[in-house]
Amino acid sequence: MRLASYGFIPKRHQPAGVRLSTMNARAETLGQLRSYRDAWHNCQLCLVPMRAFFEPCYESGRAVRTRIGLADGAPFAVAGLWREWREADGSVSAAFTQITINADHHPLMKRMHRPGDEKRTLVIVSPSQYDAWLNCRNPETARAFLAAWPAAFMAAEPETPDPPVQGSLF
Numbered sequence: 001m002r003l004a005s006y007g008f009i010p011k012r013h014q015p016a017g018v019r020l021s022t023m024n025a026r027a028e029t030l031g032q033l034r035s036y037r038d039a040w041h042n043c044q045l046c047l048v049p050m051r052a053f054f055e056p057c058y059e060s061g062r063a064v065r066t067r068i069g070l071a072d073g074a075p076f077a078v079a080g081l082w083r084e085w086r087e088a089d090g091s092v093s094a095a096f097t098q099i100t101i102n103a104d105h106h107p108l109m110k111r112m113h114r115p116g117d118e119k120r121t122l123v124i125v126s127p128s129q130y131d132a133w134l135n136c137r138n139p140e141t142a143r144a145f146l147a148a149w150p151a152a153f154m155a156a157e158p159e160t161p162d163p164p165v166q167g168s169l170f
Contacts, residue, residue, distance in 0.1 A: 004046075004082060004094035008035060013085055025081060025097045027123070027146045031139060036097070039081045043137050047077035047130060048098055053122055054159065055112035065159040066112065070124075071152070079123040079133060079145060099123050099146060107151040124149035 008022035022035055030040040052069035070076050079099040084092050103109035103121035110119045123146050125133050136142045 002082075002094055004096045006096065008039075008081065008083065008095050008097035010085065010093075010095050022097050024100045024120070024122075026120075027099050027101045027143070030081070030099070036081060039083045040139055040142075043139060043142060044082050045133055045136060045142060046080040046082040046096055047125060047134065048080045048096060049075060049077045051075050053078075055109075056114075057112055057156070057158070058114055059111060063114075066156050067159050068108070068112075068154060068156045071155045073155075076124050077127075077130065079125050101146050101148060103148060106148050108154050108156055109148070109151075111156075121148055123147070 006023060008025065009020050011019070014020055020035070025033075025036050030036045050069075051073075052067045054065055054067055056063035057066040058064075080096045081099065082094055082096045084094055087093055099122070100120040101123055103112075103119040106119065106121055109121040112121075113119055125145060129145065133142070133145050136145070
């Protein structure tokens, strides 16, 4: 396990005045985009552990932050890429991105994001495949892991903010 910055190109390494969003990497372009190409071809694959991720659901007509996890509530891991950065002080840090795939036809994930926008989902890796993913050394073999998790084994719940706490005068 290694601590890493979320976002493949940390803000401190981006050119002045430029803000690149590298939190997620599209599976379809991993091998072509300069940002991810070397890490993908070198199979710098990682797993990002989590209990849930959040996406906006617009079914009500407005964005509702929705918690998405496994139906049984178990922790899981999603496919990612990592890279190292040389810091100004000479130290080396790590950064990662999560890999996403198209979810236009996924029974659950197609409900997320703005109407008309392409639907995307993170790639959940089966625990039985953790070692195979982490030890894969061929990018084309790695592509076989990039599949949607079955909706029947996922759960989505709108996040409900805690009601404001009322003070008492007595």
